[in-house]
Amino acid sequence: MEKKWSIRLIRFAAIFGLIGTFIGSDMAGRLDYSLRPIHAHILLVGWLSVFAWGIFYRVYSIRHKILVTIHSLLGMSGALGLTLGMWMYNHNPFHLNQTFVLIFFIAGGSLLLLAFLFFVINSFFIEKEE
Numbered sequence: 001m002e003k004k005w006s007i008r009l010i011r012f013a014a015i016f017g018l019i020g021t022f023i024g025s026d027m028a029g030r031l032d033y034s035l036r037p038i039h040a041h042i043l044l045v046g047w048l049s050v051f052a053w054g055i056f057y058r059v060y061s062i063r064h065k066i067l068v069t070i071h072s073l074l075g076m077s078g079a080l081g082l083t084l085g086m087w088m089y090n091h092n093p094f095h096l097n098q099t100f101v102l103i104f105f106i107a108g109g110s111l112l113l114l115a116f117l118f119f120v121i122n123s124f125f126i127e128k129e130e
Contacts, residue, residue, distance in 0.1 A: 001065040002057040005072040009054030012076050016046025016083075038087045045112065046079040053119060063125040071118035078115045081108020 020043035027033050053075055062068050085105030088094070092101060 002061055002068055005068050006054045006057040009050050009057065009072055009075070012079075013047050013051035013054060016042055016050065016079065020047055034091075035087075038083060038090065041086055042083050046083055050075055050079055056119075056123075061127040062122050063127050067118060067122050067125065071115055071122055074111050074118060075115035078108055078110075078112030081105075082112050084108065 020039055023035055023039045023042065027035055027039065053072070057068060057072075081104065085101070085108040088096060088101045089105045092098070
C-alpha cells in the first residue's frame with residue numbers, strides 16, 4: 001500500500017515542481033513578481049512536502065494502511081486546494097465570488113493542516129524492522 005501511494009505522491013510532487021519552476025521562470029522573464037507567494041507555496045508544499053511524504057512511504061511501512069490513504073488524499077487535495085485558493089484569492093482571474101474564493105482557500109489550507117497531522121500520527125505507527 002505504501003509503495004503505491006509513494007509513487008503517486010512523488011508524481012504529484014513532480015507536477016508541482018514543474019509548475020513552480022515554470023512560474024518562477026515566467027516571473028523572472030517578465031520582471032513581475034506578483035506570483036511570488038503562490039510560487040513559494042507550490043514549491044514548498046506541493047513539491048517539497050509531498051515529495052518527502054512519498055520518500056517516507058517508500059522507506060517505511062505503516063501499521064495501519066488506511067492512515068496512509070487518508071494522509072495521501074488529504075495531502076494532495078490540501079496542496080492543490082491551498083495553492084489554487086491562494087492564487088484565486090490574490091488574483092481572482094475568473095472574477096469569482098470573494099466569499100467562495102475565501103472559503104476555497106481556507107478549506108485547502110485546512111485539508112493540508114489535517115494532512116500534516118496525519119503524517120505526524122503515521123510517523124508513530126511504523127512497523128518494527130526485524
